[in-house]
Amino acid sequence: MIEVAACGLFLLIFDAVLGSALWASLVLLEYPSCGGLVGMWAFGAIKWVFLHVFSMLLTDGKPQPVLRRLVGLLCLLPPVFESGCFLKASSEPYRGPSPNLTMLLLGPMASSLACLIWEKGLCGNGKMKKDSSKLDTRRLLMRTLKYFRPDTLYLIAAFGFLILGVICDTFIPLYQGNVIDMLSGKVLEAGFGYAVGQLVLVSLGSALFSGMRGGTFMCALARLNNRLKHLLFHTLLKQEVQFFDENNAGRLSSRLHSDVDRMGRTVALNANAVVRSTVKTFLMLGVMLRLSWELTVLTCIEMPLLAVVQNKYSALSKELKEQIQDCQAQNADLASQTISGIQTVRSFKAEKDELRRYQEALEQMRIAKRRSGIYSSVFLLLRRLVSLGIKILMLLQARTLISSGKLSIGSLLSFFLYQKPMSVNLKEILYCYGETVSTVGVISKVFSYLDRTPKCKEEGGLAPEKLQGRIVFKNVTFSYPDKPALKSVSMELQPGKMTALVGPSGSGKTTCVSLLKRLYEPQEGQILLDGEPLHLYKHKYFHQKVTLVSQNPVLFSGSLRYNIEYGLQDCSIEKVKKTANEIKANKIISDMENKYDTDVGEGGGRLSGGEKQCIAVIRALVRDPQVIILDEATSKLDAQAQHSVLKEILASGRTVLVVAHQLTTVQEADHIIFLENGVIVEEGTHSKLMAKEGRYYRLKEELFSQDS
Numbered sequence: 001m002i003e004v005a006a007c008g009l010f011l012l013i014f015d016a017v018l019g020s021a022l023w024a025s026l027v028l029l030e031y032p033s034c035g036g037l038v039g040m041w042a043f044g045a046i047k048w049v050f051l052h053v054f055s056m057l058l059t060d061g062k063p064q065p066v067l068r069r070l071v072g073l074l075c076l077l078p079p080v081f082e083s084g085c086f087l088k089a090s091s092e093p094y095r096g097p098s099p100n101l102t103m104l105l106l107g108p109m110a111s112s113l114a115c116l117i118w119e120k121g122l123c124g125n126g127k128m129k130k131d132s133s134k135l136d137t138r139r140l141l142m143r144t145l146k147y148f149r150p151d152t153l154y155l156i157a158a159f160g161f162l163i164l165g166v167i168c169d170t171f172i173p174l175y176q177g178n179v180i181d182m183l184s185g186k187v188l189e190a191g192f193g194y195a196v197g198q199l200v201l202v203s204l205g206s207a208l209f210s211g212m213r214g215g216t217f218m219c220a221l222a223r224l225n226n227r228l229k230h231l232l233f234h235t236l237l238k239q240e241v242q243f244f245d246e247n248n249a250g251r252l253s254s255r256l257h258s259d260v261d262r263m264g265r266t267v268a269l270n271a272n273a274v275v276r277s278t279v280k281t282f283l284m285l286g287v288m289l290r291l292s293w294e295l296t297v298l299t300c301i302e303m304p305l306l307a308v309v310q311n312k313y314s315a316l317s318k319e320l321k322e323q324i325q326d327c328q329a330q331n332a333d334l335a336s337q338t339i340s341g342i343q344t345v346r347s348f349k350a351e352k353d354e355l356r357r358y359q360e361a362l363e364q365m366r367i368a369k370r371r372s373g374i375y376s377s378v379f380l381l382l383r384r385l386v387s388l389g390i391k392i393l394m395l396l397q398a399r400t401l402i403s404s405g406k407l408s409i410g411s412l413l414s415f416f417l418y419q420k421p422m423s424v425n426l427k428e429i430l431y432c433y434g435e436t437v438s439t440v441g442v443i444s445k446v447f448s449y450l451d452r453t454p455k456c457k458e459e460g461g462l463a464p465e466k467l468q469g470r471i472v473f474k475n476v477t478f479s480y481p482d483k484p485a486l487k488s489v490s491m492e493l494q495p496g497k498m499t500a501l502v503g504p505s506g507s508g509k510t511t512c513v514s515l516l517k518r519l520y521e522p523q524e525g526q527i528l529l530d531g532e533p534l535h536l537y538k539h540k541y542f543h544q545k546v547t548l549v550s551q552n553p554v555l556f557s558g559s560l561r562y563n564i565e566y567g568l569q570d571c572s573i574e575k576v577k578k579t580a581n582e583i584k585a586n587k588i589i590s591d592m593e594n595k596y597d598t599d600v601g602e603g604g605g606r607l608s609g610g611e612k613q614c615i616a617v618i619r620a621l622v623r624d625p626q627v628i629i630l631d632e633a634t635s636k637l638d639a640q641a642q643h644s645v646l647k648e649i650l651a652s653g654r655t656v657l658v659v660a661h662q663l664t665t666v667q668e669a670d671h672i673i674f675l676e677n678g679v680i681v682e683e684g685t686h687s688k689l690m691a692k693e694g695r696y697y698r699l700k701e702e703l704f705s706q707d708s
């Protein structure tokens with residue numbers, strides 16, 4: 001920063017030297033002028049070459065953009081100023097620039113001021129610039145626009161209507177001025193009816209095309225939102241389970257709904273508004289310049305002033321908007337967690353605590369919104385003050401023009417009719433710019449999810465007709481992001497045998513099951529199914545052949561049948577009934593009011609724990625699995641039902657893995673593996689384990705039963 005300032009200072013000094021040299025030579029050679037306007041522009045061009053080379057020397061060939069801008073302004077401002085003087089002095093002969101100290105200082109001062117406003121006002125502060133470059137705003141916006149490709153026809157139609165509407169809009173004030181001028185003259189002038197007809201025609205055109213533009217844009221936007229949400233949801237569904245551990249459901253749902261909506265809305269509506277306002281601005285500027293260039297210049301002065309104010313506001317509001325968005329996601333998450341866990345909340349009488357937590361989250365959002373409200377009102381005040389100041393100057397200038405006969409009342413009225421929408425257009429462009437910049441954060445977050453490559457291995461192609469179901473864990477080591485869970489675990493699950501994984505809470509049993517179901521990938525070691533690594537099997541085939549029934553199975557709201565057939569395309573009701581018969585669950589289902597069409601409620605809330613477990617076992621068995629994992633899956637069934645389930649499961653030579661806390665609950669198991677702190681500490685048959693160090697295990701079991 002200091003280096004840039006120093007280089008800028010040297011450039012200003014060099015510019016002053018060049019300017020002084022020019023004036024000194026003119027004085028010495030007794031020339032009254034430097035060759036008029038042409039001379040000024042030529043001197044500007046020569047000065048640019050010198051200053052540019054000088055700036056290259058100062059910065060080792062890489063002058064910063066701000067220095068380039070300064071050089072440009074130093075060379076451009078004096079000839080532009082002289083050109084303005086030439087145009088203004090059209091009635092008197094133009095004498096050309098004359099040497100004086102004011103002129104020598106004015107150029108460098110105005111250039112430095114313009115650079116300063118540009119750097120501090122229009123480009124925002126250093127932090128914002130850094131952010132913007134990091135997020136690469138333009139790249140993100142262009143990428144968002146690319147998603148509109150399938151809606152090209154809609155967009156062409158929308159922009160077509162937009163331009164037609166804008167053209168009609170632009171001519172309304174002009175025709176209004178014409179009509180008023182005619183009214184103030186001869187009322188029954190022959191062209192009066194024609195002028196009124198023109199006014200009516202452009203007004204109708206404006207209304208019709210604006211309506212069609214809005215409708216077509218909304219259609220394109222709805223289609224984009226649909227596509228983006230579908231794509232994002234698809235990408236999210238492909239992510240590994242660890243991703244969902246790290247990103248809570250509330251935040252993901254907020255990205256999927258509000259962020260995608262906001263992203264499409266901002267880009268589409270802002271593109272619409274910017275194009276509309278830009279075309280309108282240029283058309284209006286042309287008409288306004290024709291009416292009065294003095295008043296037009298005053299109108300244009302408002303723009304950079306408003307830009308500076310708007311820019312500061314955008315930088316501040318961007319930060320706040322992100323904060324409010326995070327608060328919203330957090331609030332939604334908190335409320336949905338409390339509502340879905342209302343039974344737990346009630347049983348612990350934690351309503352007050354939950355209310356307090358929610359109140360605290362709401363309070364955070366209120367503070368952020370209050371700050372946003374204060375910024376917005378200060379911004380509005382400044383904007384109004386700037387507009388008011390300019391308006392007063394314009395009225396003074398208009399009085400002079402009318403009294404000198406350069407402007408008619410009708411033209412002044414037309415001008416004012418243009419001036420208001422003109423500044424609205426400029427404000428709209430600035431607002432869209434600010435809004436787009438503040439949405440860049442949201443867009444980049446959505447894209448970061450869209451671009452995320454799941455950390456899962458690619459799907460294999462194995463789907464053998466015959467599967468034995470032999471599972472081998474080979475030195476498997478696994479850690480969660482913040483915690484090691486399994487250390488070099490090796491075990492074998494035999495087909496037709498029931499293996500039990502026993503151990504205290506947190507010993508790593510569920511982790512083994514999750515790895516076997518490929519919800520996570522081991523960091524070291526391998527898990528083999530019939531000698532092949534799990535990831536080599538086809539995804540769908542693998543999950544049909546290796547099924548899991550957990551202690552608290554997840555059911556979706558819908559009928560029993562829907563839950564049992566979940567994810568299967570060709571499952572007949574006969575097969576479902578047969579499976580239910582085999583595990584003796586037909587009585588449970590036939591007792592229900594609508595049998596297989598009974599609605600289980602949200603999360604299976606209308607069923608008892610045992611009923612849910614029964615449905616989950618049927619759901620697993622209709623898939624004809626070869627490996628079945630029961631993670632305390634029958635803990636809520638009565639002894640007889642448990643026996644029927646185990647008998648059926650073992651009958652067809654399947655590999656069965658049972659997870660339990662206590663040795664006493666896995667007496668039927670052929671092989672027991674005892675896990676502790678993620679390490680296998682003992683294995684063998686039930687009787688062997690009970691006999692071996694019996695006292696040790698009995699003591700442990702007493703401890704576990706107290707835990708559970």
Ligand SMILES: Nc1ncnc2c1ncn2[C@@H]1O[C@H](COP(=O)(O)OP(=O)(O)OP(=O)(O)O)[C@@H](O)[C@H]1O
Pocket residue numbers: 245480481482483484485503504505506507508509510511512661
């Ligand atoms: N998603 C997770 N993120 C981080 N750590 C986890 C996660 N799931 C489990 N852990 C940790 O990993 C270790 C093993 O957990 P695991 O659920 O496998 O134990 P477990 O034997 O099944 O316990 P329980 O019998 O209580 O179900 C524990 O210390 C647990 O805190």
